[in-house]
Amino acid sequence: MNAVPWLSLVVFLPWLGALLLWLWPKAPSGAVWTLSLAFSGSTLILGALALSCFDPSQSGYQFVERVPWIRTLGIDYHLGLDGMSLLLVLLTGIVAPLALIASLRRVARTRMLALLFLLLQGCALGVFLALDFFPWFIFWELSLVPAFFLIKVWGGPGAGRAAYTFVVITLAGSAGLLLAFAAIHGATGTMNFVDLARLRAEGELTLRLAEYGGTVPTLIFLGVLAGLAVKAPLFPFHAWMPPTYAEAPTGVTMFLTGVMSKMGVYGFFRILWPLFPGDLRDHSGPLLLLAMGGAILGALAALRQTDLKRMLAYSSLNHVSYCLVALFAAAGAVRGQIAAVEPALAGALVQAFNHGLSASALFFCVGVLEARGGGARGLNDFGGVRVAAPLLSLLCGVALFSSLGLPGLNGFVGEFLVFRGLFALSPWAAVAGTIALLATALFLLTFWQRVFHGSRSGVTAGAFADLDAGERAVLVPLVVLMVLLGVVPGLITGLINPLVTHWAASLPLS
């Protein structure tokens, strides 16, 4: 136990900011900006601090805080940080303040927006750091509330419906999670991820769940899977995603895709991998098929979109699916393929991180175009932006090519690792995945060509301003990171290598 509860600070500082804003109803706009950015930025500062004190050679949890909470239910307040959590805390620290800047620009009622945004940020951080189901689920579920209102109140014309669909579908998944963990609690008396992982490693968890008999253990697995699959999303649980991403205001979409979709991926690694390795292995075939379906169909659907925001939404489905492809392929590994497991898992995490950067940058670029176009954001509404706004074109171009997986940019690292693992683990999936990569390249290049090249037409025909200072402040850091992590990928792979080795070693091989 540390003297200072660092992780609690990480989680609750954004909430403290929200509380202050709530208590200050007459806050002037300038104060709202300063206050909310300071509290949103606290994550990055504390994350960097944690990074400097973090021992990357360990696979266990660090900075652990654990105090009893609800004795009668065996629930602890339990926070801890490992390489994966740290990576995602850093990602939140980077994306959240930038998304907040993007949100606060050009809206009325900034105080309420900042308040909800800080609540959402705290929830995401809580999910990445909580190690007991009860606090974890509080953060997981509570995150829906600010997300719902951010989408509904500040979103586009169809936002009400999109927000409702988003929350109801997510709740359906959550009901599965809740039922599954009720069963686990009934069988073991605990819902603590660490304790359950230990029970699983000892073989005890499987035995206890088997006492329910019949197909119940499989149902429990499917319940957890459903909750996580909706959030990530895993094809075909993605129906909520395109309308939500398209209708939400730019800054919120940045956060949804950059951070919240990672909550699902995180859950796969934190809960399913250690607790249900046997079920994951048994179902890895169909699951891999679904994830591959998401990658391919996501890319094909993106090709068909004329709305740039919807195109990027499907592109997100495509990219996040690669994380899951790697995970499921690794889960189904057999003896002799063990060497391929590590790069696949590392690739999944790196891909999650990189997608967070590039997708939020791209959604921001579309937001910039949309603001110039007075709400128009069709693929054919622009043309020749390269001439009109060279800086925007440069930065957006880097983000596009990073998303496409160009070597030298960060996107390449994740995809390379994923495919390096995949070719050994499941050659057919690797081949199919390569085709999907081609489709990805195709729609991203279409985006690039239609919007940035050609003659100035449509919106671009009139006056078209390049990035202003605020927009540069959002986009430049993201793009710099893309280049940096493309050149020095060791900065992030170093954090997760011991963890990945540990995961690979715990695999039940058949």
Place this chain on the structure above:
Amino acid sequence: MSLLPWIPHLTFAGALLSLAAGTRSATAARVTALGTALVGMVLVAIGAVNFAPTSGLQTLVDVPWIQEMGIRYHLAVDGISLTLVVLTSLAAVAGILFSWTVEERVGEFFAFYLLLIGGVYGVFLSADVFLLFVFYEIAIVPKYFLIAGWGSTRREYGAMKLVLYSFAGSSLVLAGVLWTYGAGGADGFSLSALAEAATRLSHIETVVVFGLVFFGFATLAGLFPLHTWAPTGHVAAPTGASMLLAGVVMKLGAYGCLRVALPLFPDGFTAWQPVLGWLAVAGIVYAGLIALVQNDFKFVIGYSSVSHMGFVMLGLATGERAAVGGAVLQMFSHGVIAGLLFAVVGRMVYERTHTRDLTELQALPLHRLIPGAAGVFVIAGLASMGLPGFSGFPAELKILVGVWRVNVWWTVWAGLGVLVAGAFTLRVMQRAFFGQAGTDAAPVAESSSLAPLSLPEKTGAALLLGSTILIGLKPDLLLDWIMPALQSPAFHFAATKGGP
């Protein structure tokens, strides 16, 4: 010496005082009623602080009453009754705060109100079934007058239906109890004497008598398909009364099932168990789906109450200790949350806009006009959806833990119920508070200056919201009372099913 046994009588006295004060001024009656409820709350708090959880009932008073029949005036408390007594005291105070604007015959209103509360306190504290029954009837009668006298939509119909259902239910209970008393040859009406007499009944008799007593009580708990009095009654009732109906009166039924039906006739319960479980899940899902398509704001909340009480009945139907404990916690949780939801609909929204029609409300940007009400409803709605961090979550979790052990399919249906609850709560929240403004300019202009929340409203909302969040974050406060109480031999029906 605990002061708990005086609470029912103090409340009855307060009823008389309110009636008297009402002849002078409305304010005097209000203050008297509030004062009575607050004194009751203080006494409950003192009793709760001094309460040491044990496995059996702790006798408070036990004196002979009608000696020829062995009826005793026997009040006792354990963790379960104390939980519900605390709930009653909270609901009583909050209900009075939200009835502050009653203007007609104020003294009478609060007299009936406190009479009902006193009866409810009495039921939760009775250890003699005859005494329990007397208090039970005292609680039923004022409901009729409250609804018929101060109600709204089809109030005579709603009041009559509710009271007929209640009387039908209580006569089933009475028949069952008398049968046990007579056929089993009991020497009194105490729970232990009746339990002993019940063992002398034949198996068939036990099954029949359990059915009579359980369904008699379950009528008031809103068990599907005996629930139909609840939505119409809730809708017809004035705000304070619908808060009490959903908040505590439905709990009387569930409490009766738990305190009388299940412990006395464990064999009957075993025979009926599959039916009870399926009826409970049917109620959860059916009422939830009905709530999803209602166009009257209050009907949505009325059906949601039935759906949530389905979880209580499901917990009882498992006959599994964790789930029964969860059911008691759910009684508390639902009492607080449903009371709050009815307060928002009836007092905060209806009295300002004079409509409960969701289509009309949709035309008003209520989140701008009365942001306080919108805020309260959003938080109460989240609590009602069973989100973690609120009292409903640990309750549902414990119930589900038990249901898994008993019947997987009940679990699946209950899970569907959780989802439906989320959907209808979200739908009504969106329609009622976050509708698009300005499509029809006239109503907006007319109501563009709605009064902000008054002090009684804020206090009442804070009291109830604070309770649900406190118990959501620290359910041990109540579970430490409830779980030891379930260790009592009286609840051995719940001990039979194993599990870690």
